[in-house]
Amino acid sequence: INQKPILEIKNLNTYYGNIHAVKNISLEINRGEIVTLLGSNGAGKTTTLHTISGLLKATSGEINFEDQSIQKLSAHRITALGLAQSPEGRQIFANLSIKENLDMGAYLRKDSDGIKKDLDFVYNLFPKLLERKSQLAQTLSGGEQQMLAIARAYMAKPKLLLLDEPSLGIAPILVGTIFRAITEINQLGMTILLVEQNANLALKISHRAYVLTNGEITLQGKSSELLSNPEIKKAYLGN
Numbered sequence: 001i002n003q004k005p006i007l008e009i010k011n012l013n014t015y016y017g018n019i020h021a022v023k024n025i026s027l028e029i030n031r032g033e034i035v036t037l038l039g040s041n042g043a044g045k046t047t048t049l050h051t052i053s054g055l056l057k058a059t060s061g062e063i064n065f066e067d068q069s070i071q072k073l074s075a076h077r078i079t080a081l082g083l084a085q086s087p088e089g090r091q092i093f094a095n096l097s098i099k100e101n102l103d104m105g106a107y108l109r110k111d112s113d114g115i116k117k118d119l120d121f122v123y124n125l126f127p128k129l130l131e132r133k134s135q136l137a138q139t140l141s142g143g144e145q146q147m148l149a150i151a152r153a154y155m156a157k158p159k160l161l162l163l164d165e166p167s168l169g170i171a172p173i174l175v176g177t178i179f180r181a182i183t184e185i186n187q188l189g190m191t192i193l194l195v196e197q198n199a200n201l202a203l204k205i206s207h208r209a210y211v212l213t214n215g216e217i218t219l220q221g222k223s224s225e226l227l228s229n230p231e232i233k234k235a236y237l238g239n
C-alpha cells in the first residue's frame with residue numbers, strides 16, 4: 001500500500017503581478033480522500049487550484065504529485081500524469097454534443113472497454129446526460145452543464161480530480177444530485193480536491209478541510225470537527 005500523500009504542497013506562493021494571492025501554503029491530500037478547500041470570495045481558492053493544475057505558475061514552493069515535482073510542468077503534461085480539473089464557470093464545449101464532450105474528456109485514453117464502462121457510469125450518475133446525449137451542450141441548463149463538466153473530467157479517469165465550486169449558481173434541487181455524484185465518484189476510488197462556497201455540504205461529504213483566509217491557510221482539520229468549530233460556524237455556516 002502506498003501511504004504517502006498523492007499530492008503534497010509545501011510553502012507555495014503565487015502572485016498576479018504584485019498581488020500576493022497564495023501565501024506560503026502547505027497542504028496534503030491522501031489517496032482516497034475528499035479534501036475541501038474553504039474560503040470566502042477572493043481568499044485564493046481558484047488561484048490555488050490553477051497553480052496545482054499548471055494554469056498559473058508559482059513563484060516559489062513545491063508541488064509534488066505522486067512523488068514527482070510538477071510545478072514547472074505545463075498544464076497539458078500535468079493532465080497527462082492524471083490530474084484533471086473541472087473548472088469554475090464550467091467551460092464545456094458548447095457547440096459539441098454531450099456525447100462528444102464526454103469523448104473529449106477521455107481523449108488521452110486508449111482503453112476502449114474502460115471508456116465504455118465509465119460512460120455507462122456517468123450516464124447512470126446523471127441520467128439527463130444520457131437522455132440528451134446527441135444534443136448540443138449549449139442547450140443544457142446551467143446545472144446540467146455543471147454535471148457535464150464533472151462527467152467530462154471524470155472521463156479522463158484522473159487519479160486526482162480538482163472541482164472548482166461545483167454547486168455555484170446551481171438550483172438547490174440539483175445541488176444534492178451533484179454532491180451525491182461527488183461522493184459516488186470518490187467511493188469508486190478517485191481522490192478529490194473540492195473548492196466550495198457551500199461549506200455545510202462540502203464539510204459533510206469530505207474527510208478533511210483547509211480554510212484559506214486572504215491567501216493563507218488559517219485552519220485545517222477533519223471535516224467532521226470543523227463542522228462543529230465555532231469559528232467555522234460563524235464564518236461559513238451562518239450559525
Ligand code: ATP
Binds near residue numbers: 019040046
Ligand atoms: P472566489 O470564491 O470569489 O472565486 P477565490 O478564493 O477563488 O475567490 P481567487 O480567484 O483565487 O479567489 O483570487 C485570489 C485573489 O487574487 C483575489 O484578491 C483576486 O482579486 C486576485 N486575483 C485573481 N485573479 C487575478 C488576476 N487575473 N489578476 C489579478 N488579481 C487576481
